[in-house]
Amino acid sequence: MLQPAAGALPWGAGPSARWALPALAGRLVEVSGTGAAGSLTLAFGLVLDAQRRGEPVAWITPAASSFYPLDAADGGIDLEALVVIRVPDPRAGARAADRLARSGAFGLIVLDLGKAGALPTPLQARLLGLAQRHSTAIVCLTAKGDTAPSLGSLISLRVQARRTRSSEGRFGCALTVLKDKRRGPTWAHAEACRGPAGLR
Secondary structure, three states, X not given: OXXXXXXXXXXXXXXXXXXXXXXXXXXXXXXXXXXOOOHHHHHHHHHHHHHHOOOOEEEEEEOOOOOOHHHHHHOOOOXXXXXXXXXXXXXXXXHHHHHHHHHOOOOEEEEEEEXXXXXXXXXXXXXXXXXXXXXXXXEEEEEOOOOOOOOOOOOOEEEEEEEEEEEOOEEEEEEEEEEEOOOOOOOEEEEEEEOOOOOO
């Protein structure tokens, strides 16, 4: 996971206000990418934005893998205020997202589905209804390329993450909009980032 570069805009404050919590509230969002594409960086930009707005955040992750907490903290994330739920498989993760969304307590729920993740259409419909009712952004992370189909027709916004090296220890993290039901794929978002210790 990358952090905002010194002198650059912090996570969640990039050039596009469309990649911020208010623009994603009430929506099902899919962030896809393969390898070290920057999906986590983009997602944690939203986490930081939500925390700065005083919104509770939940992160649902497979038990076998997770983000590196020290990198998140180095990027400004308040780990004590971040609810992390580890689940055995994507199905359990989807059930956890449903319960959290039903509570109405969270401004942002991130669901890491990985490579094998899927969301059945009935569950998507429930999550979308709950997201709209409680103004919650539900962001699903998937590991796949931009030519692979999205999670389903109820995904309101799908973006593809990509990471590029700009110089020693400096990276660009950007998203390409593949589908946006509200505005069309007519916008982009990019952030200047620095690599964590060991990634130079």
